[in-house]
Amino acid sequence: MSLTQLGYFVAVAEEQHISRAARRLHVSQPPLSRQIRSLEDELGAPLFERTPRGVRLLPAGERFLGHARAILAAVAAARHAVAAPPPVPADRP
Amino acid sequence: MSLTQLGYFVAVAEEQHISRAARRLHVSQPPLSRQIRSLEDELGAPLFERTPRGVRLLPAGERFLGHARAILAAVAAARHAVAAPPPVPADRP
DNA sequence: GCGGTCCAATACCCGATCGATCTACCGGCG
DNA sequence: CGCCGGTAGATCGATCGGGTATTGGACCGC
Numbered sequence: 001m002s003l004t005q006l007g008y009f010v011a012v013a014e015e016q017h018i019s020r021a022a023r024r025l026h027v028s029q030p031p032l033s034r035q036i037r038s039l040e041d042e043l044g045a046p047l048f049e050r051t052p053r054g055v056r057l058l059p060a061g062e063r064f065l066g067h068a069r070a071i072l073a074a075v076a077a078a079r080h081a082v083a084a085p086p087p088v089p090a091d092r093p
Numbered sequence: 094m095s096l097t098q099l100g101y102f103v104a105v106a107e108e109q110h111i112s113r114a115a116r117r118l119h120v121s122q123p124p125l126s127r128q129i130r131s132l133e134d135e136l137g138a139p140l141f142e143r144t145p146r147g148v149r150l151l152p153a154g155e156r157f158l159g160h161a162r163a164i165l166a167a168v169a170a171a172r173h174a175v176a177a178p179p180p181v182p183a184d185r186p
Numbered sequence: 187g188c189g190g191t192c193c194a195a196t197a198c199c200c201g202a203t204c205g206a207t208c209t210a211c212c213g214g215c216g
Numbered sequence: 217c218g219c220c221g222g223t224a225g226a227t228c229g230a231t232c233g234g235g236t237a238t239t240g241g242a243c244c245g246c
Contacts, residue, residue, distance in 0.1 A: 110193085111193080111194065112192090112193070112194080122193090122194075122195095123194090123195075123196080123197095126194060126195060126196090127195090127196095130195085143193085143194065143195090144193090144194095145192080145193060145194090146192085146193075147193070147194090148193095148194085
């Protein structure tokens with residue numbers, strides 16, 4: 001599992017469509033399909049149901065989606081924590 | 094930034110020693126040094142102070158460490174969320 | 187002061203992985 | 217029934233991650 005895969009997963013879940021998500025992510029469709037499948041393989045359970053009109057989240061995918069968003073948010077927070085020096089409230093006039 | 098890098102960073106922070114962390118992680122020292130440096134480059138700030146006896150966390154590194162652990166814990170939680178079916182409290186005898 | 191020792195950093199190489207292009211296959215719809 | 221949209225598979229080139237060998241630098245005992 002990689003952070004890239006988590007971002008891919010969230011995009012596909014939001015678009016409910018692999019090709020649309022691929023355009024949004026500026027990658028092409030086949031790699032995106034593979035990454036999603038690889039993620040499902042690693043987790044040992046399918047996350048999406050494939051339909052002729054796109055894909056739809058399965059219950060396991062719904063549960064995973066919340067966690068994926070939390071992880072990505074935590075990553076963003078970690079970046080900011082390094083960039084911003086620790087605030088010193090007592091020293092704020 | 095990758096999850097691998099975060100795991101590496103936590104190990105080095107705990108060991109305060111790149112070579113020891115490398116042994117613990119079952120990788121060799123040069124790749125580990127490179128990954129740490131690459132992480133620092135990406136974040137735009139050094140995380141460790143290099144000393145002749147090893148390395149020591151800088152303030153920015155301390156702040157980052159907490160976030161890194163939180164991210165890794167969130168990843169573990171995400172795996173479990175997919176593996177375990179949603180608990181139905183009303184159905185528990 | 188000098189050689190030995192321990193540490194991180196660098197140079198170079200190789201195998202694995204990722205992404206792009208092209209193609210195949212399947213289901214809905216006019 | 218043919219067309220059009222979607223996902224899935226094969227193949228190629230580039231990029232990335234790790235290993236070995238080596239260098240550079242600071243402490244320490246002599």
